[in-house]
Amino acid sequence: MNLSAEITGVFKEVYLVGGALRDALLKRPFKDIDLAVPPSADFKARTLRLARKLGASCFPLDEEAGIYRLNQRKAPFCQLDIMPFVGGKLETDLKRRDFTINALAYKLSPGAVFTSDKKTGDFRLRLDRSKVTDLCGGLKDLAAKKVRPVSQGIFTDDPVRLLRAFRVAATLDFTVDPAALKAVKKHSALIASTAQERVREELMRLFESPVSHKWLALMHKHGLLTAIFPDLASQESCATAYYGKGGVLTHTLRVVERMDYLFENLAACLPEYKKVAELMPAPRTMKFAALLHDIAKPPKAAMIKGRLRFFGHEEFGAVMAEKVMEQLRFSREDIRLVSKIIGTHLRPGNLAANEVISDRAMFRFFRT
Template sequence: MKQPQLPDLPLFRTIADAAGALGYPAYVIGGFVRDLVLERGSKDVDVVCVGDGIALAQEVGRRLPGRPRVTVFKNFGTAMLPTPEIEVEFVGARKESYRAESRKPEVEAGTLEDDLARRDFTINALGLSLNPENFGELVDRYDGMGDLQRKLIRTPLDPDITFSDDPLRMLRAIRFATQLNFDIEPDTFDALARNKERIKIISQERITTELNKIIMAPKPSYGFKLLFSCGLLQLIFPKMAQLQGVEKVGQHAHKDNFYHTLQVLDNVVAAGGDLWLRWAAILHDIAKPATKRYDKRVGWTFHGHEDKGARWVPGIFTDLKLPLGEEMRQVQKLVRLHLRPIALVKEIVTDSAVRRLLFEAGDDVDRLMLLCRADITSKDHQRVARYLRNFDVVEEKLKEVEEKDHLRNFKPVITGEIIMETFGLRPSREVGELKEALLEAILEGKVRNEYDEAFALLLELGKQKGLSAVPK
C-alpha cells in the first residue's frame, strides 16, 4: 500500500510556515490521511499542533490571500478556517481522561503521542508532518497503515478503555467496518460485546446519526449483522432484533425475518433507494413477531403485520429521533401498502385494483414497486423470476390506468361542501357516507372523476337515502 502524499496545495506550506514561526510542531491527523491512503475524496482536514491551535489558525488566516475569517470555538479549544479547496480545523494536541458516567472528557494540553493515543482507531491515528525539517513525513505510531492493508478496525489502546471512555466509538467501529468493508479485529469486537451496556449514556441523536450512516453504506446488512452479533442492536433497536429467529412446529417453519429484512435492505440499496426507502425496507416486516400465529392447516401466518407495522412507524421514528414530517409519513405509507402489489401479482390484475393502488400510493407508487421487487427474496430463482415478470405486468397496468384515469393523487371533484350545499346538510356521518360512496364508484370505474357524471350519481345516491336537492 502506497505511502500517503499531501496534496500539492499552497495551504499546507502556509500552515507549515506559520507553525514554524510560532514554534508549534503541526501535523495533519486522522480521516484525511486515512482517505488519502484509500484514495477516497475528503474535504475536511484536521490539523493538530503541539501548542495553541487557535493561535495557529489565526496566524494561517493572516498569511492567506484575502485573509479568510477564522471561526473560533473557545470552549472546545478549536478553530475553523474555510478555504476554496478544503475546510481546516485546528486544535492543540491534548490528552483526555473520562468519568464513568459521561463521555465528555476532561482535557488538558498534551504531546503528539497523547493526541494519537486518544484516537478511536489505528486507521484514524495516522499523521503527516507539516514541519519544515520533515514536511510530508508519515507518523504511524500504531501501525494504522498495516491495518489499512489488512482491512482491519482496531483500537490504538486497550479496546475496553477506548469503548468505556466513549461508548459512541462502538457504533463508529461498526460504521467504519460497514462503510469500508473491513473486519473488526477479534479483541476489539469482543470488547464491543463486553461494553455494550455503556451505550446507554449516549444520546439518541448521536446513536441515530451513526445508524443512518450504516444504513447509507453500500451493504448495510453487514453493519446490522455486526450490531446484532455483539448485542448492541438489542439495546438500540430492540424491535428489529426481535425479528431474528425461526420457529418450527412439525413440518412448518417460517423464514428468519431478520435476515430476510437485511436482504430486502440490500436489494433496495442495489436499486438506488434513498435513506427513507431504506428505512421502509427495515420496517416493512417489523410487526411480524407481534402478529405471528400458528395454524395447523396453513402453518405460520402474520396477518395484519403491514397495518400494525404502519401504526408503529410514528412511535419508532419518535424513539429514534428521526424526523416526524413527510419522511415519516412516506415510510408509514410504504409499510402499510407493501403487500398490495404482491397481492395483485397473485391474481388477475383488474383496473379497479390498480385504481385503488394508484389512489392510495400517489406519488410514492414507483418507490412502492421498488420496495416490492426488493421484497422477493426466495432461494428459488425460478419463483423470483416469475414474480418479477408478473411485477412487469402490474407496472404496465399502472402506467396504462394512470394515463387513462389520472388517479395518482387525484381529488374527487365532488367535495363535502358541494354535498352539504346540494342537500342542505350540516357536517354529519351522512355526508361522509355519500363522499365514500362516490369515491368507491370512481375507483370501481362506474363513473369518471368528472363533475357532470359524478354529480348525477350524487343525486341518485341522495335519492336512495331519501334526500332531495335544495332548489337554487
C-alpha cells in the same frame, strides 16, 4: 489556493490527522480535513486568522476542548476541523484516539498539495509515508485492512465507537479485529447511553455500503444490532417454521440484502429509473426502512384457523418505526417517509397479484 501554505502560514507546527490522513494513505478521496496543533495561548486567535485567510466561517464544535470548524464560502469549499493536542502532546493525543488506522499524524509543510475535484468537492493528497507518525501500528493495520482499537478502553470511553468500528470497516471494506468483536459483544448495551443522533449518523453512513446487510448481520452476531433496536430481538424467534433459523429477522436482513442489490444494479432492475431518479429517496433511507419494515410482526403474530398471521403489522409497524426514529433524532421528513413506506409496504404486492391493475388503483397507490 494552496491550502497547506495558508495553514502553515498561521500554524507553524500543524499535523494532518484522522480520517483525512487515513484516506490519503489509502489513496482515497476525502472531503473533510482534520488538523491538530500544539496548544497555545493564542490558539483561538490563530484559528480566526486562518478562517479569514481561507474566506471561511468559523464556529466552535466544542469550545471547552478547543475544537473549531472552518467552512470555506468559496471553492474549494474546504471543511476543516482544528484542535489542540489532547493531553498537550502529539503522543498523548494519538494514543487517545479510537482505532489505530485513525491514530496517525503527518506534519504539513507549505509544499504539500491538496488537489480538489470541482464536481464532487473531494480532496486528494500525495504524501511521504516515511514521514508519518505511527505510535500504535496504524500503518501495519492499514496494510492488513484491519480495524483495531488503539486501547481496550475505547468503547467504554465513548460507546458510539461500538458502531463506528463496523461503519469504518464497511466504508473501507476492511475487517474488524477479532478482539474488538469480543469487546463489542461485552459492551454492546452501552450504545444506549450515547447521544442517539450520533448513533443515527454512524448507522446511516454504514447503510452507504453496497453490502450493508453483511455488516448488520455481523453486528447482530455480536449483540449490537438488537442493542440499538431492541424491538428486533423478538424477530429471531418469530415464525421460524416459515422463515427458518432466525425467523423474521432472517427475512428482514434478506430484504436489506435485496435493497443492497437493487441500488447496486438500478439500471438492470429498473431500466428507466432515470426518469424518476429525482423522486427516489436516498438509498440509505430505503435500506433503513427495509430494516424496520417488519418491526411489528412479533407483536402482531397470531394463529388464526391454524395459520400464523400478522394482520395489521404494517400499520402498527409504521407507528413503532416512528417512535424508534424519534429516539434516533431523525428529521420529521425522514420519519414521515419511512413510516409511510412501512405502513404501505404490502400494497405493491397486493396490486401485483391482480390480473389487471386499473388506472384508479394506480392513482390511489401513488396518492398515498
